[in-house]
Amino acid sequence: MDPAFVTRYALWADTSVSALRAADHLLLALATELALPEGTFACTHLLRGDRPRVALSFTLPSEPLLRTAEERLTAQGYEVTPGLPDEVGRVVVYPGADSLNGTVTVGELLTRSAIDRVTVLGTSGQPPAGQTLVTHGHVRPQWQGDELVLAAMPAIGGTLVPFEVPDPTPCCADH
Template identity: 90%
Template structure:
């Protein structure tokens, strides 16, 4: 990742709300292609989700920092940790519907796909059904999408947009 990064502390405690906030801020800031926007879980006495923005240039970084500060966010340099969950990243908008693993890797900044419970990467021709929700995570400086097997030999991202709460039927 580029060194042009800042993060904003928030009072948001749920990933879904943090995703919406990050996407709204990215739209407000009119962030260019090449920008990464990630969520980061902050633990401790006040658990919450922080947002980071990695931008392609120093001037864009300063502009984003000024605008976020003006909106009342506490902004710090860098990222809060190295395992951010990417919401905004190059190619994210091109990952809707059904595509192959190879297409996902070609169309986006995602560098690797892993499948839960299996060694290595899936074949490039393996079908992946995204449901419009693809949230890779930084691992060792590379964006990695965790996927899981699904019906008909396809894959789906491990994280779903609308998870069923634990014990929802009790």
């Protein structure tokens, strides 16, 4: 992604949400309310400090869309700041995200979406284009520099799955 695009047409909203799943739901609801067009990126960002929480960022394809989003978010009571809170957003809304349901190949994922690269935990290099990936409808890449990168891990039957699962088991859930 062109860094000028990110800097010029980005804003972020502070929230009181502290869990990623709740932040995803809020982000998707706001994306629907704002009627975000194709070409929009919407991310979650973990804010640390005295009040840990999840911020939401939006990178839009034009200045008028940015101003409209800023006005609507401010009207809803969000504190809105230009730019991004950090450089490593976890991307929830991005071009092609809706086409990544079920089982796709790595090549299809890269062709259908804005994701630039797939990495597999414990290996070097990118997996082959024909490698299958079972998405479970939950594909959350992250920005690494100017690239949108999906971390995946090996799964049963030689497939891959995204590293982040839709419904993680909380630590010590069985205690």
